[in-house]
Amino acid sequence: MADSNDVMPHYRAGIELFNNCEFFEAHDVWEELWSEYRGPSRTFYQGLIQVAVALHHFCNGNVRGAKKLYSSSRAYLDPYRPMHLGCDLDHLFLEMEECFGEMLAQEEGAAPVEINPELIPEIHLDEEALTKAIAEHSSEVVE
Template identity: 40%
Template sequence: MRYPEQYLQFIEKFNEGEYYECHDLLEEIWMENKSDKFLQGLLQMAVGLYHREYGNIKGARWMIGNARKYLTRYGPIHWGLDVEEVIRYIEACESALPDADDIPYVEAKAMAFPSLRLRIDTS
């Protein structure tokens, strides 16, 4: 399957931890088909991770939870992505979020947090 260039760039930027750029990349193609909950789920995962980085835990929890809800219906593999692995990552992120609405930026940056390297299976 041939994937949109923005999707491939999203994977690259996600792996680099550039979550804001991830949002911009996927929003372009999601706007063409807003019923695509797979893209919306990936978008919201990236936005949630961005919120977490800056201490907006309430926003992170909301976005990451929505991402899990949207992506669950696409497993085990969709667009070459191991969606089940992504769901496990999201669940680990949810568990790692502190029980607060906001935390200081310095604390958010220093917080140990799960990581995931996305890969597209092209076979």
């Protein structure tokens, strides 16, 4: 991915899929971006991939996989807080904590917790912040 014309459509498409609860599909789009991207936002994209897969696992009853990827996604995304490329990470983490809270508090071996559809997070994209990030730090987007 050589320039923002290549990166941003994948980034936005992944967000749209994610917000439509098409988590595996969002993962696929972001993974294509991540596999070719070598800039400083690479681990940000990896974190988004892991958020999507954590939710995919949770929706499909794979609690162990969901817990593991929930934790690793936070580790990848924490350095980019509170916002990166227009993505409100503080809000995303708050919604993830609400969605995963009961599952994370669950004792090992207890009956699996089902995801509450009303608590499934969405990614909130601040267009103004994204435009500013692209203008000010184009190397973070286009390397």
